[in-house]
Amino acid sequence: MSNPAILDSAALRQLMDSSDAPRVIDVRTPGEFETSHIPGSYNVPLDLLREHRAELRGHLDEQVVLICRSGQRSDLAAQALAEAGLPNLRVLQGGITAWQSAGGPIAHGQPRWELERQVRxxxxxxxxxxxxxxxxxxxxxxxxxxxxxxxxxxxxxxxxAMGMVLSKLPYNRGPRTEIRTVVNALAADRA
Incomplete structure (x- = not known):
């Protein structure tokens, strides 16, 4: 797999303000997403994305930007989607943490400790x-x-491994994300 293009927060913000805005896919857990996310992004947890990458591929034919907390899970998601044949993948450098530091807009929900903090x-x-x-x-x-x-x-x-185990706890799961819900949202926004 070739490495996906890396975007910084300023470049993503510019893209999101353009007429050809990319789909922003947040691969964090539903609990992390519920706590804070980029407005207009879609939550497709990494495990769900890996399991349904072929189905998602049919709804992600335009530009896609993958985000997570810091970039690690986004890289894994990019690899999975590239294996399914999806072109034009980009990863937000530094993830949601960098986005927040750069002053990007954030939608806030129920506060939770980040997974990395729980591991520590x-x-x-x-x-x-x-x-x-x-x-x-x-x-x-x-x-x-x-x-x-x-x-x-x-x-x-x-x-x-500890982070993967902790992400399965009810505290971190947040509202359940179903593939049908994701696909319906992607299809509705395309129409």
């Missing part, structure tokens, strides 16, 4: 508790070592 809390808590427990229970420090190894692997592989 859980991983840090496990490390802290296991190190403290190791003063009483010999070998407990190996739990901290395992978490450190997992975080190292997450950085090297650009994946996060």
């Amino acid at each position: 809390l859980i991983a840090g808590s496990i490390v802290l508790v296991s190190v403290l427990a190791s003063t009483v229970v010999p070998g407990a420090e190996w739990v901290a070592a395992a978490i450190g190894g997992g975080l190292t692997f997450a950085a090297l592989s650009n994946t996060c």
Whole structure:
């Protein structure tokens, strides 16, 4: 797969203000999307996008800009859509975080902690508790070592198993996103 084009926030804003505005697909979890998103964007969580990429491909024939929190999930979504034969893919550099920092418009909903912050809390808590427990229970420090190894692997592989697990929790799921709802919204906006 060739790398998708990278857009900065200013370029996306310019595109969105043009007569040939791209479709902005937000691949974060429904809970993250509900908390804050770019007005007019569509929420297609990464797992749903991967599973239904061929079906989505039929509704995304024009320019598409993929966004997530920081760009990691957008890159994975771009790979999945490129494998389905979708051209003209672009990724927002720095994701919604960069968009907000640049002063782009945001629609706000129910506030939630971002997934990355939750991972830091859980991983840090496990490390802290296991190190403290190791003063009483010999070998407990190996739990901290395992978490450190997992975080190292997450950085090297650009994946996060803990984040994937946390995204499945009801707190992070938000309203359920169904493929029919997404496809109907894409088709309605095209008409």
